[in-house]
Amino acid sequence: MTFHRMKDLRDDRDWTQQDVADRLSVSRRAYGAYETGERTVPVNVVITLAKIYNVSTDYILGLTDERKPYPRAKR
Incomplete structure (x- = not known):
């Protein structure tokens, strides 16, 4: 996983790690560990x-350079 993308997305919004941690309902320390690769990022995160950044999960995971999210599945 390319953890720098998580930081880049956060920096693009001028958010702190605490800002993102609050949105994820995790501690700042836990989020910081996700961002640096010290902890595995859970799928739900x-x-x-x-969803928060309006990008694809593949972009966050470093599988594509395309930020645009995929169309949502029909239910």
Whole structure:
């Protein structure tokens, strides 16, 4: 996973780690560990980050350079 993307997305919004941690309902320390790669980022956190930043999970995971999210699945 390319953790720098999480930091870049956060920096693009001028948010602190605490700002993102609050949105994820995790501690700042836990979020900081996700951002630096010290802790594995849970799937639900990746999904929530994608929704917050309006990017694809593949972009956050470093699988594509395309930021645009995929169309939502029909239910």
